[in-house]
Amino acid sequence: MSTLKVTAERLTILEHPNADALELAQVGLYRAVVARGAYRTGETAVYIPEQAVLPAGLIEELGLTGRLAGGDANRVRAVRLRGELSQGIVCRPGALAGVDLAEAAGAGTDFAGALGITKWQPPIPTAMNGEVERAPDLLPWVDIENLKRFPDVFEPGEPVVVTEKLHGTCCLVTYHAGSGEVQVSSKGVGAQGLALREDGVNLYWRAVRAHGVAEVAAGLAERLGADRVGIFGEVFGTGVQDLTYGRSGRSELPGYAVFDVSAVVDGQLCWLDAAGLLAGALPVVPELWRGPFDPAVVLELAEGRETLSGRSLHIREGVVVRPLTERYSPVTGGRAIAKAVGGAYLTRKGGTEYE
Template structure:
């Protein structure tokens, strides 16, 4: 697979073609880490095709050429979807290879002029802070985690990995910089510290701090302790985590809308370097910082990751499905395709649920 980009439309081989268990005129097959339902007898094992993942925006000229316009989603009927056909999930769209020179693994998104659908941006999470050249250069955006069902060859079979539950909330980061202060932000922006009812910067006990999506974790004593402890020996400490609850996304994890927020940490960076997961876990345990649940430690396989991505959330208080899992090696490493090795596997149950349709994103 070529180097990561915003959208991957890969050339693929169809694998594991077999009869659909509930439909005589349909087959099912594997396309990378996804299952697809296809017309019976149209394709053979190993056929080379172009795969348009779900949420690809397909230009009209190609939708018309492939005869799929009526099957696309969205108000403009241009978005590749996901669906269950006779009880079997089907993700994405396959189409004929257009050039003989295309090889399996090539990303041909530009050839088709495709774009990636992005869910609506949340606009109620606080104002972006103005750029500060004494602060912002130290604050790194969190890793843009790629899709493990597309990047199927990043992990080797039986490589030791750790899988944590992927929470459906919003990404936040807490920053402490020696001799400068504390900060908070979303995935790509630093966020202004809220003002209290007196018009001055809120303190950790002020309700304005506790209700602010990105500054809320600074009200948690254990988080403060961990950050202060690490800042004694590191110039820049960044704790990354997920803020969740009914006020953030449709999966509430037992916190109804308007009834507060929850927080779980999932990564730590010190002086520009991510901490190995086991060390991160020990630090969180020592300071009683709540972490995302660990679901699995052991050898990687695609089948295992698929199974782990579905099921009930293991967060205390949750009574709903999980969004998926995030998987990383036991030791931090990088690879040519995606940079830092860490992948997400979104659950089939979640992908086909009403919660997926209500997705929002933050900046």
Template structure:
């Protein structure tokens, strides 16, 4: 499960191939450009990831404050949002913030205020986002992705997300049996089919509900009859509610647990990458159960269930033993769908739903450099 955090990490310093005054600080497989000599190899630092919104005091501390315009020098209307950039030909994702060593104690410092102390003692792995006042950027969702709420139920919606493989580079072992699929830049749709024991007259057929990624994470269900939102439009166009009830309904009853189909709604007007003019949907996951107790069906069963529902799946790019070089080759390039534009990236997951002893489900995203650096980007969920 993906979560926003600003962790205290140990950085590994490498020379910049095209500059003398800056260096590369590696955090996992992420790269952050730093001033030469600012960090030594093995130092502790706070990693501020992409999409972080930095407070004014930190922007000033980092020399990223514009006094004339009273705003930051980063991205967004307030100049306080971290985005990926390229510096002298090297991709930089995130910012590294210093951790001070005072004797044998590691400390993160921020200016003291009447409401806030000035220092925090930290250790490797500490999350200091709240202490620093760093939050995650959440774009304003357009009206056609908001929709009318039908109610709330945490038992039949999910908080669905997973990490970038750069954060957990050892998630997969060489040779692991994996499938790599294209990551489509759209908006996530959840279609939940509940068992008869949880039937509700407000649901489609008494048993099927829809929601988005952001709303589903909060347990909010969308009205499937509200055709002003793209999720209701997509399920109607592709007859997803009827097919999900027909195929997944008996399985939900057999287990007396909800089953959830996850997929991407995409097309013109959804995000900045259009994939052609038509509203479309592609499935990428199916789960059984409630929230953290849910399990995901192995890829073969996922394919079979999608075929039974006559639901298209996300494009499959590679199936076979895991190899980091193959993953990187698949990550970049053009979309395999309509539009001919850049590929957002790919998703790699275990075909048999194997689990990592530390990180859990073996699934991760790998994002293309062209996608990270594109102009006029949207990230609605």
């Protein structure tokens, strides 16, 4: 899940092709449907992204009572309005009436706290939960920012690789070469510096055992001369999320595919090519394309049908983009990596979004 920030943004206003009373306000590569004439190109307004949870007073002020997602109708999610995908909310809240929004946009001010906006946390089903223990040396996963919000993460024409983003649950495995200890966690639990204690029910441990992930990590640590190795994979199938890829998360062999690998070598954390290192040893996420970076190509690849099953069973969640050569991004303040999520996935009915 991306970082939640509520910021002031300079708008580009576009025509809505199917509604005379509506327009599209573009922020980065996101577009949000707004009332015609409410904003002009070059003006600044507040952008509230998807997965934001709004307080009741702000919902009422924006005229969105009963129109947002979730059991309490307070969560922002993507919708289609007169055929156009609308992601997020563009507004000028009364609480910020005295704020110079243009200046705030330049400073990157985050208004989430001032507006009482919080980040939605997906629920954790019982099979993904378990007893936890402290794990300060666990190699955690990182939040991947959305390409639509940060289109400048990659340079135009920079060589990149695009892989399919799977709809499952993130499984973290850390192998400690010195002790042989294996730690398993989820993204949310791992972010708290915690690991899941091994048991026979927990989905993550079942996947790790069934696919021999710990053994592969041990071999990789020896090969690289690494003190620690992190293997990050997606566990998927029936009982995990609504998109199953033809697998069952309840079986003895849950669906599993690696999307990233890290290692600590000589005290330095390195991110490595999962496909190149693990080909034949573990399942890896499908590669869809590689070539010079073009946001239009990436956004097109985010749509369509999944390829993991080989049978195009359902829609694709989206894609993940990485440079061919791992590097730091001053745009995000971390790795140069981004995701793009498909519109069909965002607006599907009856979808699940567990942690």
